[in-house]
Amino acid sequence: MDTFYFSSPPERSSGIHGPKTLANQERCYMSVALFVGNSLAKMKQLNLRTQGLIWSVENYGMGPGHEQLTTPACISENKYLRFLRTEEGLNNYAIIEPIGEGGFGLVKLVRRKQDGRVYALKQISKERATKSRRSIERMCAERCALVESDSEWIVKLYTAFQDDTNFYFLLEYLPGGDLSTLLAR
Structure with missing residues (x-):
């Protein structure tokens, strides 16, 4: 640049x-x-x-x-x-269904109202994420890794935004779940 x-x-x-x-x-x-x-x-x-x-x-x-x-x-x-x-916010998406829950938050299947595309929306509670410095560092490291990655093997991060209570990561939706779930099965 x-x-x-x-x-x-x-x-x-x-x-x-x-x-x-x-x-x-x-x-x-x-x-x-x-x-x-x-x-x-x-x-x-x-x-x-x-x-x-x-x-x-x-x-x-x-x-x-x-x-x-x-x-x-x-x-x-x-x-x-x-x-x-477009200014990002939760009101731009229609929630279809929850698809997973992790240590920090919930992952939901959402449809963008403007163009009808389907995404995975990771919702991270600010209250839970800010309890320890390590939690914040992990979340920031995850975001940075997703932003920097340009691999077909790593899920694509489209945008990140926040509201008063949560952080949100808008991710590429990959049917079938994440690798750890597939390995556990």
């Missing part, structure tokens, strides 16, 4: 605005820089995908019937961008 540089924020006197001004100013500056950098990176990826599609159409001589290739690609791209813009 490219690194984006922004001019530094203007200097302010902490005596006039209060002692926390400099810390708040720096935190706000970093948040905006991260948001803008991520937005620019997403636009760059979109442009690369668009250029790849245009290159494919031009180099494979699709001719006048190229709409058969480009229209589904544009529809797919629009759905993907809409998925990225």
Whole structure:
């Protein structure tokens, strides 16, 4: 990912605005820089995908019937961008049924209301997860491992979000259960 540089924020006197001004100013500056950098990176990826599609159409001589290739690609791209813009919350999903229970929480089969796709939603209670530092570390390690993984052998994490009482991991639904359940059978 490219690194984006922004001019530094203007200097302010902490005596006039209060002692926390400099810390708040720096935190706000970093948040905006991260948001803008991520937005620019997403636009760059979109442009690369668009250029790849245009290159494919031009180099494979699709001719006048190229709409058969480009229209589904544009529809797919629009759905993907809409998925990225949608604010995640439990109200975006219809719960079909519980499919498992672990030490930290419950896994439910859910259907996304917007597009009808089926996912597994792992619900982790904040109360149970925050009882010990090790629990939080394990949960964060699981999330990081799922985010970094790009293997067909590891379940895909689509997004993670939270509400007042729970953390949620939206995962790829794999019928048949997890490996430990299959080994136990």
